Amino acid sequence: MNILTFIQESDKNTKDVIKLVRRKGTVSRVDLASEMDIPKPTMTRIINKLIKNQILRESGLAESTGGRRPVLLEVNKDCAYSFGIDLGRKEVSVALINIHGDLVSLRNKVTSEQDTIGSLVSFIESATKDILSEQDVSASKLLGVGVGMPGPLNKMSEEASPHDFYGAENLPLRTMLEDALSLPVTIDNDANVALLAEKWFGKASGLQQVIYIYSDVGVGCGILMNGEIYRGMYGEAGEIGHSIIDVHGDRCECGKYGCLETFTSIKAIALRAEKKRKAAGNHVASKPAHFSQVIDDLNEGEPIARETAEEVAQYLGIAVVNVIQSFDPELVIIGGQFGQSHPVVVEKVSEVVRRNTHKKNTYKAEITTSELQNSIVLGGAALVINHAFLHKQTM
Ligand SMILES: [Zn+2]
Incomplete structure (x- = not known):
């Protein structure tokens, strides 16, 4: 069967x-x-x-x-499996996940400037084959392959054109992967798959109106409306990273000025910390700033890292206020490398939301941090499960 x-x-x-x-x-x-x-x-x-x-x-x-x-x-946890793929700008991960959301096996590749979409597809092909033979899982138990990647993904043309993504433009990625893997492939942006991971395996289980804020390399927002992902007419709903929050702001990679991402991307966070260190006359400022170092410092209680995180979380909080006032959700989940880095992020976001939501008793959304690790590979698997159970075309 x-x-x-x-x-x-x-x-x-x-x-x-x-x-x-x-x-x-x-x-x-x-x-x-x-x-x-x-x-x-x-x-x-x-x-x-x-x-x-x-x-x-x-x-x-x-x-x-x-x-x-x-x-x-x-x-029966062995009755069905999916492959979840995290196709990121710096890393690619391939995971075999059972229907309960247990991660059975994981392969990972740190990408370099030499990588192309073709080399990544080859890596994914050999990783899936290796995992299936290592785990002795029959192809008849596979529901398919789900991919989470940066947007924007145009569902009308089924083409992916994220900024700065291995030279890809109008990329027919689904067809390329289906040809290589001989399995059905479903693709969605990282915020949507992270939200689906919460719906099937995490805090959004059984809920209907949920917002997932994916604060990572960029910032995206997954919208669960009446229990289903809301994608909009062209599959680009929730691209809050490029909503303008400062009309006099800096130039964003998308070409506009003052986008949310110019404050909250991991690059912007590292730069903010570096500026603060320079202003404080700190010698560390002579080295280029790295996001991971800021987060390590934050977790060690270093004051400049803490101040940076609080300021950035404040901008993120303003975006969350805007999203809550647009969608009136029951739950907002904050995830991603910055979102899940330290409890101060959700504390600050909650404080900004409390202060700024119009008529305090109207909006009652609970704000919480994601507790899932490997959200994107889990979400890729959840995308496949969702697809199998609902007969819904996602892309
Ligand atoms: Zn932008």
Whole structure:
């Protein structure tokens, strides 16, 4: 049995049963029936079919509520796998991930100026083959390949043209990867896949209106609207990194002036810290600034790094205020290399939001930090799972 065909050809109730059992971890038949409003004979038929196909399995007994202890069901973690790929500007990671979101195997390549899209596709091809043979996973258990990468990605033309990305312009990446891997490939921008990782494996599980702020090399925003990713007409919704927050600001890489990224990109953060060190007459200023050094200093409690992080988080906070007022979400998750670097980021963002959201009682969004590691590879896998279960074209 091919797992992808099985899921795609299943009816909505069957898909919903798999999704609910997966989300709950373990659940009894009685609890499942009471949550899903499906007639008992239908539920029995669905569960029997899923057990026969080794998608669900019985996993022990629940606590007794008087009477016989009910048998618990769980999703068989070996029934389906996906490849999640983080196609970044400095690194490429390929991970095999099971349906529970466990990272089974990971291959990583630090890229150089000599790399081209062609050399990266070759790396991805050999990494996926190596992992499959090492883990002895049959191709019939693969749902597909999901890629997270910097935007913008144009869903109408299925072409990717991120700034400064291995010389790529109008890149037919999905076709290139599908030809190389002989597997279905789905691509989305890094903020959207990080949000999907939260929806399937993290803090957005079971929620409907969620914003994910991906504060990393650049800044993007994933929007979960009524439980689905909102992509806009041309697939470019949520590109908040290039929203202008200072009309007199510095020139951005996109050509405009005063974009959010001119304050919050990791390059901007390193430069801000360097300026402060120079102003303080600190000798370290003679060396070029590095983002990772700023974060190391921040975690050691160094005052200039702390001041830098607080100022940058303040700009990020203003962007979060604008997003909250546009979408009125129930939860805002802050992630990415800067977003997850230190608790001061979410503290400062929350403070700015509290101070600036219009009519304090109108917006009640909780603001939190992502706790997922490897968000983009996990999100690539989540993109594939989402695609398989929903029949939705993402790109
Ligand atoms: Zn810009």
